[in-house]
Amino acid sequence: MTALALLPFEWRLLLIPLITGFIGYATNWLAIRFLFYPVDFVGVRVPGLKTLAPALPRRFRQIPGMMKGKVGWQGIIPSRSEKMGNIAAEKGVAKLATEREFYEAFDPEAIAGQIATNSSDEIRDLTDEVLRREYPELWRNTPVQVRELIHARVQRRLPHIAENITDQIAENIDEVLDAKEMITDHIDRNPETGNRMFLEVGDRELDFVINSGFYIGTFLGTFSIPLFLYIDRWWVLPVAGVAVGYMTNWIALHLIFYPIEEQKVGPFTVQGVFTKRQQSAGKTYAKLVAEEVVTVSNLAHNLLHGNQSDRTRKMIRDAIRPEVDRAVGLAAPVIRITSGSDRYERAREAFAEESIERTIHPLYDPEFNEERSEAIERLIYERLVALPPEEFIGLLRPAFQEDEWMLVMLGATLGFVAGLLQLLAVTGA
Secondary structure (H helix, E strand, O other): OOHHHOOOOOHHHHHHHHHHHHHHHHHHHHHHHHHHOOOOOEEEEOOOHHHHHHHOOHHHHOOOOHHHOEEEEOOHHHHOHHHHHHHHHHHOHHHOOOHHHHHHHHOHHHHHHHHHHHOHHHHHHHHHHHHHHHOHHHHHHOOHHHHHHHHHHHHHHHHHHHHHHHHHHHHOHHHHOOHHHHHHHHHHHOHHHHHHHHHOOOHHHHHHHHHHHHHHHHHHHOOHHHHHHHHOOOOHHHHHHHHHHHHHHHHHHHHHHOOOOOEEEOOEEEOOOOHHHHHHHHHHHHHHHHHHOOOHHHHHHHHHHOOOHHHHHHHHHHHHHHHHHHHHOOHHHHHHHHHOHHHHHHHHHHHHHHHHHHHHHHHHOHHHHHHHHHHHHHHHHHHHHOOOHHHHHHHOHHHHHOOHHHHHHHHHHHHHHHHHHHHHHHHOO
């Protein structure tokens, strides 16, 4: 049966836009799944592919796993976790506030108090360990009262040490803290956080992409009917399906963000779905970032392990070294004479070095992080809602823009499948 043999009002023709709509919905649902899942790569290694991959076109090299010689899939966002972290830093969090503003929002006095209050046991153990290791016989023979005096002196100086450390960090915060590195590093190490930044902040937009697949697909599918009737070739529906699948995804993705400003279209006022949600989406984004990304624990991690960690560690050592002399007190000259100045300096240096991690360790406490997150959330939210719309969309746009071609090509591929199904349904072939 040819296409021309069908009457213009043949009921089976109505299946064309209907099938296109359902395929549009399924295509967009699948596209969103492929954007975020699986978090870890699933696939197989292909012999020789890793050698061949660098010579492939750039588009193919971008497919997850390809450059590692594997065929399979990983969500686009988690597969680009480092790059997504860098984008989130440069276009989002790091441009909202400076390192100093973040540090001040954490409240250096509260940080000093947390260190002084919660590192006392750690420092007491460290004092005992270092002196027992460096001066085993002397420390063993030291009366308990003298040992306790040394411990008491160390404990009494802890608030001063903590305050000195936080003051030093505050004075040099721009040189010891790298907010972009802190954000990028955290998202790279925790790709599920990168997923959440898009899934939770853009939940309505992602639902819009999926649901609009049906409506846009159905609308565009109606144009396939006259083409199918009057061109009268079997390939019309599959080719039209490719165009409809491609355009459905392309239109849905762009309606999320554009137009940036409200525009009048006849009696309607239109604006990008995400753009007009700046207040509510900003609140979700600020809360997530404050609880997961810009935290006291991530601050501590960057200070001690970031690209400026050598400077941070030196500042902490310099703050602690004099406290060894104060703690040992009158015994210091005796120790120098009986054990040698070099050995004393070694013990002094060992104590300063080993106390770095133990001093900062209380900053990883979950309860303290939760307490300080409120100030960061407030700071980020205030800055977010004040952003111009064209900058605000940078929070979510990179997730789609980075590999948009994969999503629209997926739509085109499934559109071809839809065209074949339409052909079977309409002609009964």
